[in-house]
Amino acid sequence: MKKAIIGGTGVYDIGVGSHAKIVETKYGNVEVDIVNINGEDIVFxxxxxxxxxxxxxxxxxxxxxKALEQLGVKYIYAxxxxxxxxxxxxxxxxxxxNNFIDFTKLRPVTFFEGGEEPVKHTDMGDPYCRNLRNKFYDAAKIEEVHVKGNAVYICTEGPRFxxxxxxxxxxxxxxxxxGMTNVPEVVLAKELGMxxxxxxxxxxxxxxxxxxxxLHDIRGTLSANKEKISKAxxxxxxENLDQESCNCQNAIIKL
Ligand SMILES: [Zn+2]
Structure with a gap:
């Protein structure tokens, strides 16, 4: 399974039949849904x-x-x-x-903590995959999702506003x-070369x-958009994404 969708607040399925699977990782167990789309299994x-x-x-x-990596995932939309x-x-x-600034304070933010895992640093020149971003713009036009533009994401610790x-x-x-969740998610994806x-x-x-x-804003807005975005x-x-070139697999810098 090479492709995955991570659903944030308000997006708890992609509207098609699925079966649940528990993935055991060294960091804990994770429940995912496996959805078959045109003969290909996609992870939700x-x-x-x-x-x-x-x-x-x-x-x-x-x-x-880590669970997504263990399932073989290489491409993620969130x-x-x-x-x-x-x-x-x-x-x-x-x-x-298309970029982020990290104001989180308390979370584990890396897989590379020394010891068993060597010291490695990750290049953040292009934190969000260029190909997936461009392809979303194209697909959004067809699915009639009006994308307003690019946005720099400030990640706060939360849960307070x-x-x-x-x-x-x-x-x-x-x-x-x-928002409160994109760091360290984007960073960990990069560390795994996704x-x-x-x-x-x-x-x-x-x-x-x-x-x-x-709360009214939050619920109404999400339900209006989630289906079209999932379709995009x-x-x-x-598409076969393996032929595309980007820097996501080469972001690890070993000293
Ligand atoms: Zn990429």
Missing amino acids: LARHGKDHSTPPHLINYRANM TAAVGSCNENYAPGDVVVV ETEYEVKMYKNLGGDVI CYATVGIITNWCTGIKGEIT FLRVFR
Whole structure:
């Protein structure tokens, strides 16, 4: 199984029949769904668990990504529910994440911790796979997902939302959207040499930007977009991606 979708908040399946599978990793067990699309098995992983029971700061990111690697996954599309601190990206809009700034504090952020795993560093020149990002734009047109543009993702520790003054700071640093999960997910994918891309679904304005955060925004926005986005992911996955060239497999720098 070479291809996987990681569903963020609000995306707990891809709307087709599947069977569950438990993958044991050295970091813990992970439950995934295997979906057969046109004769090919594709892995679906609900980031927070199927019942949304794990908060962002306690997600076992290393187990999740290791499980995908053990299944043979090389290509991953992920969704992320995000707040917007850019006036051009409103609730309901869909963006393609093209970079991140990491403000997480407490999570394990690497597989390379010395000892059994040697010291390695990972190049972040192109954190989100260029090919998968470009291909999503093309597939989104066909599936009628209106992609508003690229977005720099600020990752906070959560689970609380940001203060008004934190949002001002993030905006000044060049952030467009704010979420709590993309780091270390994107980093771990890179450490494993996988191609990884994230599509952001804007569910609310960040604190102090416009109006107030409401749960109504979050639910309505996600259900309107998730099916079309999944279809766009599966459209890309119908292609043979192995011939494409990108730097994702060569990001590890050994000193
Ligand atoms: Zn790649």
